[in-house]
Amino acid sequence: MNELWARLRQRPGPAVLMFVASLFANILGLASSLYVIQVLKRYVSYGVDATLATLTVGVILAIVFEFGFRWSRMKLAAVVSGRPDHELGIGAFGILATAQLGDLNKLAPGERREAVSSVEQVESGFSAPNLTALFDLPFSIIYVGAIYLFSPMLAGIVLAFLIFVATVGVLNQMAVRPFTRKLAEHQSVGHGLIGTTSTAAESVRAFGAAQKLIGDWSANLTAVQSLRRSLARRQGVVQSMTQSAQGLMGAAVIGVGATLVVKGELDVSMMIGANLLAARALQPITRFAQLSEALVKSRQALDRVRGLSALSVERGEGAALREYSGALELRDVSFTPPGAPGPLFEELTVKIEPGQVVALVGRNGAGKTTLMRMMAGLIGPDRGQILADGVDLRQIVPGWWRKQLVYLPQEPTFFNTTIRDNLKMLNPDLSDEALEALLERSGAARFVHETPNGLDTRITGDGLTLARGVRRRLAVARAMASGGRVVLFDEPTEGMDDEGVRQVYESLIQLARAGRTIVISSHDPQIIKGAQIMVDLDAKPKPTVTSLSKEPAGASKDWGAGARGRPPVKPKAAE
Numbered sequence: 123m124n125e126l127w128a129r130l131r132q133r134p135g136p137a138v139l140m141f142v143a144s145l146f147a148n149i150l151g152l153a154s155s156l157y158v159i160q161v162l163k164r165y166v167s168y169g170v171d172a173t174l175a176t177l178t179v180g181v182i183l184a185i186v187f188e189f190g191f192r193w194s195r196m197k198l199a200a201v202v203s204g205r206p207d208h209e210l211g212i213g214a215f216g217i218l219a220t221a222q223l224g225d226l227n228k229l230a231p232g233e234r235r236e237a238v239s240s241v242e243q244v245e246s247g248f249s250a251p252n253l254t255a256l257f258d259l260p261f262s263i264i265y266v267g268a269i270y271l272f273s274p275m276l277a278g279i280v281l282a283f284l285i286f287v288a289t290v291g292v293l294n295q296m297a298v299r300p301f302t303r304k305l306a307e308h309q310s311v312g313h314g315l316i317g318t319t320s321t322a323a324e325s326v327r328a329f330g331a332a333q334k335l336i337g338d339w340s341a342n343l344t345a346v347q348s349l350r351r352s353l354a355r356r357q358g359v360v361q362s363m364t365q366s367a368q369g370l371m372g373a374a375v376i377g378v379g380a381t382l383v384v385k386g387e388l389d390v391s392m393m394i395g396a397n398l399l400a401a402r403a404l405q406p407i408t409r410f411a412q413l414s415e416a417l418v419k420s421r422q423a424l425d426r427v428r429g430l431s432a433l434s435v436e437r438g439e440g441a442a443l444r445e446y447s448g449a450l451e452l453r454d455v456s457f458t459p460p461g462a463p464g465p466l467f468e469e470l471t472v473k474i475e476p477g478q479v480v481a482l483v484g485r486n487g488a489g490k491t492t493l494m495r496m497m498a499g500l501i502g503p504d505r506g507q508i509l510a511d512g513v514d515l516r517q518i519v520p521g522w523w524r525k526q527l528v529y530l531p532q533e534p535t536f537f538n539t540t541i542r543d544n545l546k547m548l549n550p551d552l553s554d555e556a557l558e559a560l561l562e563r564s565g566a567a568r569f570v571h572e573t574p575n576g577l578d579t580r581i582t583g584d585g586l587t588l589a590r591g592v593r594r595r596l597a598v599a600r601a602m603a604s605g606g607r608v609v610l611f612d613e614p615t616e617g618m619d620d621e622g623v624r625q626v627y628e629s630l631i632q633l634a635r636a637g638r639t640i641v642i643s644s645h646d647p648q649i650i651k652g653a654q655i656m657v658d659l660d661a662k663p664k665p666t667v668t669s670l671s672k673e674p675a676g677a678s679k680d681w682g683a684g685a686r687g688r689p690p691v692k693p694k695a696a697e
């Protein structure tokens with residue numbers, strides 16, 4: 123109901139018109155009952171054809187106008203719900219795209235999908251026919267009022283039936299709540315299973331997980347179908363009860379009405395008219411009772427969407443430094459992954475001057491990628507600060523910070539659009555010539571030129587179907603497209619062939635010579651040799667920070683020299 127009021131308050135004009143249209147439609151709805159009463163009273167008694175014709179024309183006009191009011195009300199209801207539905211849908215997806223990673227990761231992927239697709243359930247709950255049905259509810263009283271004018275006793279009987287059916291509706295709402303909640307939970311498990319089976323299609327086959335997944339799917343489906351059957355059964359009971367109530371009410375009105383007629387307290391025409399009015403009065407309440415499942419589902423769906431809204435999103439505002447030197451400082455940084463028994467690292471303090479090269483080392487799972495993500499501003503430390511030119515990243519607008527980064531994630535993924543669009547995401551003004559130069563430098567040019575449409579080739583499957591080395595080369599090109607001052611390369615040579623490794627070294631030499639601050643996580647000894655500071659995350663819980671060389675920034679000659687038995691790389695001209 124709160125959501126209904128909120129929607130009506132958002133569009134007060136159409137809401138008031140809906141109320142007025144409902145009032146007129148229901149007043150005109152009285153016409154057919156009055157017609158019956160008048161025909162029985164006047165025409166049957168006096169047999170004047172002109173009376174019958176006038177009454178018939180009158181009732182037809184009333185029915186046409188009633189239809190007109192109901193039709194306009196339906197259109198107004200679509201206006202009332204249209205914008206909130208659209209905003210809810212955009213908002214839910216927007217939160218999915220902008221929520222802070224740390225928060226978003228608390229929701230399982232199936233739950234995220236379920237929350238976004240819940241928007242459809244809210245939409246169908248607040249659809250125009252449902253909204254108009256709710257608007258008819260208060261007008262039941264008009265019909266009871268009209269019956270009261272004929273016979274207070276009949277009005278009392280009708281009111282009792284209205285209360286009974288309304289109670290059935292409310293009780294049904296309470297009863298179906300746990301079922302619909304459970305159903306949503308199982309649906310989110312189903313979404314998760316579909317996600318795994320689609321994205322990990324290869325592993326599913328290679329490791330024989332199909333039978334296990336089919337088993338899980340089957341168990342989940344059985345639960346979903348059993349819940350749906352329970353809900354359908356309840357719906358059937360409500361339907362039968364409301365239909366029986368309708369029949370019983372008709373019998374009661376006619377039965378009691380007949381005794382009143384015999385006593386001379388009511389005439390036959392009024393008794394029949396009262397019966398028609400009673401049916402009209404019960405109709406909206408019956409509809410409300412039958413809508414109980416849909417109303418509960420849409421309320422719970424709304425809660426799920428709102429749960430998504432409770433996630434904190436990345437700030438759209440904050441400081442943007444006018445001149446950024448490339449200096450980066452980690453001050454007393456600590457992080458404990460959610461649910462982990464102890465910190466991944468703590469009290470990490472490193473001061474990185476502009477143009478310095480830092481190597482992050484440590485065994486698998488030591489926290490290198492986590493620290494990279496932190497420096498990219500994707501997750502925040504539990505304690506301590508990360509500062510760019512002395513300004514805490516928490517005060518800096520993320521959009522600006524990402525443009526200062528040349529960020530190569532460990533497992534890069536792409537958007538399902540053209541290669542050009544992917545490369546230009548952070549820097550839309552880049553020309554095709556500049557993109558070609560980046561592809562050349564990252565070693566991805568040959569792959570792009572061999573595709574049927576070059577830069578216009580569409581990437582599919584989030585880029586995960588691309589050969590790993592190609593994906594990484596494209597990712598290096600995309601990273602360098604930002605032209606940022608801080609390079610964050612997470613395991614850049616991992617999975618690369620000899621040529622790819624040489625190209626990574628070459629890119630690093632160029633970036634270093636161009637004065638970029640470089641942070642690289644790697645197990646590659648050649649890369650570590652080229653660094654001036656080494657952060658060892660194996661030292662727990664406080665990583666050790668070692669100064670390796672006093673060489674000026676960008677002067678390292680070690681990258682590539684003798685790497686894996688290959689001749690040293692001759693650097694091209696720096697940027």
Ligand SMILES: Nc1ncnc2c1ncn2[C@@H]1O[C@H](COP(=O)(O)OP(=O)(O)OP(=O)(O)O)[C@@H](O)[C@H]1O
Nearest residue numbers: 227459460466484485486487488489490491492493
């Ligand atoms: N948001 C998170 N939720 C739960 N666990 C997390 C989270 N972030 C990091 N971790 C855990 O922290 C540990 C460090 O992971 P991370 O990927 O940073 O290690 P790494 O040093 O990069 O490893 P590798 O060398 O294999 O790439 C892992 O056990 C990971 O599961």
